[in-house]
Amino acid sequence: MTTKSLTIAGAPRRRKFPWPTFGRAVGLTAVVVTFVAPLAWMLLASFKTNVDIYDSSKMFAFLPTLDNYGTVFGQANYGAYIWNSFFVAFVATVLSLVLAVPAAYSMSRFVMGRSAMVVLLARIIPGVSLLVPWYFVFSQMRLVGSFAVLILSMMFVSLPLILYIMMSYFDSMPEELEEAAQVDGLTPIGAFLRITLPLSMPGVATAGILSFIFAWNNFMFALVLSGASTKTLPVAIFDFVGYASIDWGGLMAAAVIVTLPIMVIALFTQKYIVSGLTAGATKG
Amino acid sequence: MSQVAHGDVGAWEKTSRWVNRRRKWVFAAPAMIFVALLLVFPVVWTLYLSFTNSKGSVRAPFDFTGFENYFTVLTDTERFWPAVGRTAYFTGGALVFEVILGIAIALLLWKPFKGERLVRVAILLPLVATPVAVGMMWRLIFEPNIGFANEFLSWFGIPAQPWLSSPDTALSTLVFVDVWQWTPMVTLIILAGLTALPEEPDEAARVDGANWWQRLWYVTLPLLAPTITAAVVLRGIDALKTFDILYATKGKGGGSFHEVETLNIYAYGLSFDYNRYGQASTVLILFFLMIIGLIWILSLRKKAANK
Structure with missing residues (x-):
């Protein structure tokens, strides 16, 4: 009843929520995150000191350093x-x-x-x-x-x-x-x-x-x-x-x-x- | 002077004509000789070594011992048969997940959408990444104390897992790593197959009132069957021979309890850690026969499907 009266009142017709499109977007996002996140984690860790790698409070917030790359190219x-x-x-x-x-x-x-x-x-x-x-x-x-x-x-x-x-x-x-x-x-x-x-x-x-x-x-x-x-x-x-x-x-x-x-x-x-x-x- | 030059031209033309007439073999021979030298000789040599007691130094003399190695290996329930089991578990597990997820992701990517390029790049990255580096990367992520995997689980209140460090979970964890790296391969093959499919059968089913799931299950997947088989064969062969990620995460012998020692790792260890070339060759010959057997069974099934 109420929906009908709303439609008559000239409000835009309520569209069905686009579940297939939404589901697909969620799936695609999950795919990208799954494949990229581990690589991003490797990149992130390469800019951390070994002390920061062992510190779980510094998972994302840490002072980046190039020391590791110094070791790799130097020693x-x-x-x-x-x-x-x-x-x-x-x-x-x-x-x-x-x-x-x-x-x-x-x-x-x-x-x-x-x-x-x-x-x-x-x-x-x-x-x-x-x-x-x-x-x-x-x-x-x-x-x-x-x-x-x-x-x-x-x-x-x-x-x-x-x-x-x-x-x-x-x-x-x-x-x-x-x-x-x-x-x-x-x-x-x-x-x-x-x-x-x-x-x-x-x-x-x-x-x-x-x-x-x-x-x-x-x-x-x-x-x-x-x-x-x-x-x-x-x-x-x-x-x-x-x-x-x-x-x-x-x-x-x-x-x-x-x-x-x-x-x-x-x-x-x-x-x-x-x-x-x-x-x-x-x-x- | 001019006569010499004339003679040269004649010789050149003769050679040219000869080469052109035999171009089939002139073109193919160098590559085939190269492969024959580096492939056929080693296979024959491996077969020969498998009947000897060669060990220690490669210069040490060795004796022909008949089927002794085969007897030793085939009755070895400590290292050989568990390695066969692990190889089957690893390959089977990886294949099941890679094919199901690979098809699912290919279906997600099938019809055009915004940001398609980004997703396609994302799935290509694991595929080209150096497997040893991928192994090291997951080794850090699965580190029980400092790794991200357990941190991630703790967000949902799930207790920490030992992952690679426990003999019970190491091989399954490595199946996951293989699935992460190679599912995109299956996706790419299936996508190529999907794009090559004719549109009419799908349209006809749609007109007949079939829903999305019915069209997928009764129309698209059966049409895709040859492509799926090709993906299974390609991926299966590589999964059987997996070496890099196993060695990078667990080192020699597949860990202290040989918990991830597959046939390939076992054969490598016998050859280059224990220097028991004769026995290693036996394992390799048996391994090779198993691969050929599997391919044969798959090709029989394919032929039956084509009929």
Whole structure:
């Protein structure tokens, strides 16, 4: 009765509360908080002294300090490790691209299913089962701890990944352009180099970025195969974990330094990363 | 002079023609040789070592011992079988939560909304973060005395939990960490699948009066089944082989009571902490057979689903 009279009185009709929209907004907020809050906590702790980290009253209100970053770059010599990580990931990515992009083209155009399977096996096999024989061979050659071996092992992470992404990229590229170029007098390889390759640069970028990230993040191969002077960041982070105690502030600063470059790259190349991670997965 | 130059051109053209005719293998061979050297040789070598008593130094001589290692490992109820159980628990737990939450978040993100970019960046961050650093980060958050997790629980009057420090809860806590880091991966794959779906079936169901839940359960999810299977296979393979977060939070041997020692951690410990290469190789071969077996079962199911 009352609602009816209100409507008649010319008041705006009461709209139903938009529960679906509201629920969705709550859900999305929860998603963002869940995924970002722990990272924010790590960042926050990296600006705290160890005394403040142990003080629960200073959870959010504390006097920020750069001491931890001082330790990381000074005592812990992180400048060198950042360079090692960058060098290894970069060289491994470039070499893998040179090897894998033509191979992916060949496997896509000539449908070499069985050969592709062998390479994709590399994604399935547990890394430890490769490390034992590698360690056997490389320690005989006294190469354990060298950049060469480290780069070789990272290429093993990068190459199958690049091959996988580029194969699904070439699969989706029409062949007509290459054929037209060959009619116009280019050799098949010329058509690949001058037509197909320039056109597939977005795919190459995707594969390259992901390969760099995976090589940068790789821990197990570096743990066994790196030496004191070739140590990469994921291994160096353990310098802050002692037998008796942990330097939490330094550890968090080190963790920030490992992850921050990758996250900055991810922010700027978001589209590429997403297309690379989902490559081939939706073909069924 | 000109004749030499002419000869050069001829040779160049000949080579060029040869290379072009065989480009299939010229392109593929370098990558395949690289992989063969670094993959096939190690697999064969691991298989060989699994039948020997190689241990100690990599230069030490060793003997062929037949199936002795297999017997030792398969009857080992102290380290091997518990490790199999933990691997299954970790992978199964992580997969269930990651697939359910991954699909749920993908559905939340499916239709366009304000602030879409921000949410997409937020779910990408855990995915690209260095796993070892992620392990260290959660190690601080789950620290029983100073960590944020127990502080958070205390706001709701829930007593402090031991998290990673107790053998009873450590593995489950690590399942949570894995779910945190890799659910976005499932979300991204499912989202790509959702965007590729045809709109007609959904529309038809809507016209027929199906509600939101019915359309999701009877139309969208069945159409999405191949994508979900792909996500399960990809994530499952990686979850089985998880190493970084386990090692970063619990160290060698999966903690003092081996409470998070999965097959991968066990094989690593046998190889590089105990230097028992023969036995480690046996564990690895068995582990590898289990992975292949699981993939085979999944692909059979996929084939059955396609029919």
